[in-house]
Amino acid sequence: MKILFTCFALVLTGCASTYSPVPENYQGEISKIDSSEKRHSNGKSDLFYLSKVNGKEIYNTLSATRNATYGQGFNLTTELLKTDVPSQEATFNIIGRTEHAAPMQAFADKVYEVKGNIVFKPEPNKEYIVKGILGESYSAVWIELKDTGEVIKNKIEVNGSAELGFFEK
Template identity: 30%
Template sequence: MKALALAATLALAGCASFEAATPPGYDGPTVNVADQAQQVNDRLLHVFEMTQVDGRRLSTTSRATVSANQGRGFAVSPVALTNELPLRPARVQLQAMTQYAAPILAMTSPTCRVQGEVAFTPEAGKAYRVSGRIAPEACEAWIEDRDTKQPVTDRITGKGTRS
């Protein structure tokens, strides 16, 4: 049932409108925040992504991956997106999820999806990425400094793939 809800959410997401991570009219400095999609095998990805910034809905890696892989059957290749954020404090919604090549695979395999909002204040001259962990005991996401790999936000945490 959980997998069906996820498939329906992804299908309906195609009807929504998306905005840029930088607000309209902003022309100041920005920093890059990259989503991450880890290829587990030819049928499964672990996706760590930013879905909103200050309430603005973003185009996401999970949606881009679904679009790019339509018609490929039971194979999936990641399409990781990046966003440019203004150099100012923001409320960022993160998501960690398992993404299978086909919805039927998610119905019979361990799944994980967690979303949550964190405070994020980017610094000039740095690059960031959404990172996380998907394991039987927990599903987590956070933003980290791309060079040092140190977390710069709180973690969002949910049930793992064992649930």
């Protein structure tokens, strides 16, 4: 069974490559964007994280959490990443998503997801954090300045259910 799961995971992620938002030899100023979570149980958490920068997939909290959780049964080990980004205007794709330790848990439970883009210029040497809320009647994800809690630009909101269908989980 482990071999089958490993092969399946490789098929899903083996061809995907990730991009570093900070180019090699970059000399400019840097900002940081943290991930966050709302823990429900040992096996379930809502993750809020940066997924893409300027349309390019980055190594993110969901991938890191799935890697850290592999082989632990129903125990979810979250890896909340802090991503360095250049302090220049960019499009940041952020996601709020329910994650379970084991795929079978997700199929038997509700999984919510909300995602979208925020375009802004991070201030040099500042830390930001992706926050959110996921629920049956309202879900949202946003970026805020870590020190003050000030929401950057706007929240990406879903009024009503943001529950994923069976094949989207």
